Amino acid sequence: MSSNTARDYVESYVGESDDYLKTEQPRYDSNKPMAQPHTEALEADPQPEPVKASDHYKLHLRTQNPIPSTEKNDTPATTTATTKTSTAEKKEPVAVEWAVRDFKEQRNEIHETSLTICADLHEALFTCFKDGSWWDKAKMCEEQKQTFWKCYNTQKRFLKDVNYKGPVTSPEEDRRILQEAYKLRDKLDAKEE
Structure with a gap:
């Protein structure tokens, strides 16, 4: 057997690492008392003074204008006017939030209605893919896709222009708009034939 085999090398390496661990491993004797850590340096450091509660609450005071006001009209009437405007400002974000919510709901309604009006073309597109x-699949069903998207985008644009399901439209007006949208779809179908 030769002395230069891979197995001999691995065994010698393992033996060397075992020797290293034996020499470098820390030893713990449970009978010896533990040395006390040096705490003198910690005790010499001055302790920070505790923060007073009143100072803590000053952190949350309102910001004051560093530039003094040149107006001498700081009467209680102007302060009440400012508080009324600040409450009006607080109410405004709620109105903005409702407007954003109404816009999102209207957009979703227009999307759903456009899909419903063009549902047969949407189904034809999915049937083509399935x-x-x-050859149709290789061309990604281009003809059906173009027909569906033309119908969908036309309906979507029309419904958006006439403010379908808008916050100020009535249900009767929405029904009338929906009938007009179906008539528009019939015109598009007649134009393609």
Whole structure:
């Protein structure tokens, strides 16, 4: 057997690492008392003074204008006017939030209605992808896709322009708009034939 085999090398390496661990491993004797850590330096450091509660609450005071006001009209009437405007400012974000919510709901309604009006074309597009010929699939069902998206975008643009399901429209007006949207779809179908 030769002395230069891979196995011999691995065994010698393992033996060397075992020797290293034996020499470098810390020893703990439970009978010896533990040395006390040196705490003199910690005790010499001055302790910071505790923060007074009144100072803590000053952190949350209102910010004051560092530039003094040149107006001498700081009467209680002007202060009440400022508090009324500040409460009006507090109410405004709620109105903005409602406007954003109304806009999102209207956008979702327009999307759903456009899909409903063009549902047969949407179904034809999915059927093409699922059961179409290999040539249609290779062309990504381009003809059906163009037809559907033309219908969908036209309906979406029309419904948006007439403010369908807007915050100020009535249900009767929305029904009338929906009938007009179906008539528009019929016109588009007649134009393609």
